[in-house]
Amino acid sequence: MSSHSFGVERVRADFPILSRALQGNKPLVYLDSTATAQKPLSVIRAMDDYYRNTNANIHRGVHTLAEEATADYERARERIAAFIGARSTSEVIFTRNTTESINLVAYSWARKNLSSGDVIILTEMEHHSNLVPWQILAEEKNIRLEFTPVTDEGELNLQAYQNLLELRPKLVAFTQMSNVLGTINPAEEMIRMAHEVGAVVLIDAAQSAPHFKVDVQKLKADFLAFSAHKMCGPTGIGVLYGRRDLLEAMPPFLGGGDMIKKVTLRGFTPNELPHKFEAGTPAIAEVIGFGAAVEYLEQIGMDQIAAYEHTLTRYALDRLSEISGLKVIGPPAEKKGGVCSFTLEGIHPHDIAQLLDREGIAVRAGHHCAMPLHQRYGLPATTRASFYLYNTLEEIDFLAEALEKTKALFG
Amino acid sequence: MDDLYREVIIEHYKNPAYRGVLEPNDFSFEDENPLCGDQIRIDLRVDENNRVTEAAFSGHGCAISQASADLLLESIVGKPLGEVKKISKEDLLDLLGLDNLGPVRLKCALLSLKVLKAGIYGMGEVGDSLDRDEE
Numbered sequence A: 001m002s003s004h005s006f007g008v009e010r011v012r013a014d015f016p017i018l019s020r021a022l023q024g025n026k027p028l029v030y031l032d033s034t035a036t037a038q039k040p041l042s043v044i045r046a047m048d049d050y051y052r053n054t055n056a057n058i059h060r061g062v063h064t065l066a067e068e069a070t071a072d073y074e075r076a077r078e079r080i081a082a083f084i085g086a087r088s089t090s091e092v093i094f095t096r097n098t099t100e101s102i103n104l105v106a107y108s109w110a111r112k113n114l115s116s117g118d119v120i121i122l123t124e125m126e127h128h129s130n131l132v133p134w135q136i137l138a139e140e141k142n143i144r145l146e147f148t149p150v151t152d153e154g155e156l157n158l159q160a161y162q163n164l165l166e167l168r169p170k171l172v173a174f175t176q177m178s179n180v181l182g183t184i185n186p187a188e189e190m191i192r193m194a195h196e197v198g199a200v201v202l203i204d205a206a207q208s209a210p211h212f213k214v215d216v217q218k219l220k221a222d223f224l225a226f227s228a229h230k231m232c233g234p235t236g237i238g239v240l241y242g243r244r245d246l247l248e249a250m251p252p253f254l255g256g257g258d259m260i261k262k263v264t265l266r267g268f269t270p271n272e273l274p275h276k277f278e279a280g281t282p283a284i285a286e287v288i289g290f291g292a293a294v295e296y297l298e299q300i301g302m303d304q305i306a307a308y309e310h311t312l313t314r315y316a317l318d319r320l321s322e323i324s325g326l327k328v329i330g331p332p333a334e335k336k337g338g339v340c341s342f343t344l345e346g347i348h349p350h351d352i353a354q355l356l357d358r359e360g361i362a363v364r365a366g367h368h369c370a371m372p373l374h375q376r377y378g379l380p381a382t383t384r385a386s387f388y389l390y391n392t393l394e395e396i397d398f399l400a401e402a403l404e405k406t407k408a409l410f411g
Numbered sequence B: 001m002d003d004l005y006r007e008v009i010i011e012h013y014k015n016p017a018y019r020g021v022l023e024p025n026d027f028s029f030e031d032e033n034p035l036c037g038d039q040i041r042i043d044l045r046v047d048e049n050n051r052v053t054e055a056a057f058s059g060h061g062c063a064i065s066q067a068s069a070d071l072l073l074e075s076i077v078g079k080p081l082g083e084v085k086k087i088s089k090e091d092l093l094d095l096l097g098l099d100n101l102g103p104v105r106l107k108c109a110l111l112s113l114k115v116l117k118a119g120i121y122g123m124g125e126v127g128d129s130l131d132r133d134e135e
Ligand SMILES: Cc1ncc(COP(=O)(O)O)c(C=O)c1O
Pocket: A034, A035, A097, A098, A099, A100, A127, A129, A130, A175, A177, A178, A179, A204, A206, A207, A227, A369
């Protein structure tokens, strides 16, 4: 698919922030969607409309506003459940973000089901949010953590993964797409392999759900976590998908209002799914905004988005390869999403990011919450340019030109 | 392209005069800025009157943090430690010729001073208090 038929200019018109100018008169070139995506007007409007017209607390009220707000909130859940192919809305738990979703599994499922000496298999390319919760658990319960290694090319070593599975892990948790290398991992195959040894599998879909079709039933994922803010939705809202039988058997995570059916002075009966895991007043406007974001992405089509981003990625890798001294880490375009993390000889990523900012180009510099992965490559930091449906080939030209200028300055 | 990256900074970054390590030394201290992975070690030798005779820095980081370390060490060689202790953030920013850094880059620029002061006082607390008065 060519960028022409995708109609990127029409898409861009949906995002108010993209018409902003920076540093005087330079158009914003936003290449940091992996950190957080920009929001289309339909999402901003949905939230604004909720506060203007329907604001009320949900689930318990009988007045009109409460009923409307509850209906809007639950309709968003239905839309999101359908978006990921969940069998039922009971399997879609609202959390604050991917990080909280993973912590929910660590605190509730894992504390109940894992004991001393049990094994969890992670990978070397995980975001800190899929490492630290397991480290906390490992320390507390004497769990053994093992890591599928990453090859020099930036892919998981599947032979090593196969060998690690012989340890009979209770849990396998990995990212479907790396936020640094862009690598798209063969999740379906890896899940099948893990299930063969009886492991439960958690997928970090923070980077995959925004960029291509993720279907929990096709994947056969047991748990899957993602954040709205990386997929054109608001901050402060995320999802934990969980297989119903697993969720049913799990103890509650946070206690309080909404997650109970009945309370006495000395005890409580937990509410039904999914409410059992949603204690307290939720982020109602954000859930409604999330529903609008999913609707927006579906209207454009996840396959169209993925194909267009692939065009951008191929072009970016080509353009960047023309810059001498620049090295992109991660696999070739066929195996990755729209993330290019790179080093430029003799220039620190922070200096690069700062100088690009002066040109109106937003990129990220640092370890991108994946310090162990950077250590694996012997790099203290990289500069990361990442792409989403609203980026253009021309913006990649701007990036390449600004990088040449940066090099000239450091001469 | 940018006034932050003035010639003096690029020059001290590319051709630092004080890069290296001193072994043995009278003071050696290192610290890092976890946000960006900048890391600096400073070694000092002093004479019997506690005057700095030699100084060197090592580590890695952005142009701002490295140039700042080089300029800072250039400014303290020959000075008594008592005077070095009194160098303020403003003094260093003057040396760098930078006055309106954002909070993130300020940490880069001041990392060398934080390391130096903590080294001289022989403890980490000075560095922490430096952090604190930024806020
Ligand atoms: C792969 C991956 N996992 C997890 C996260 C954490 O997402 P959040 O900060 O929304 O919880 C991110 C976001 O940076 C990510 O890229």
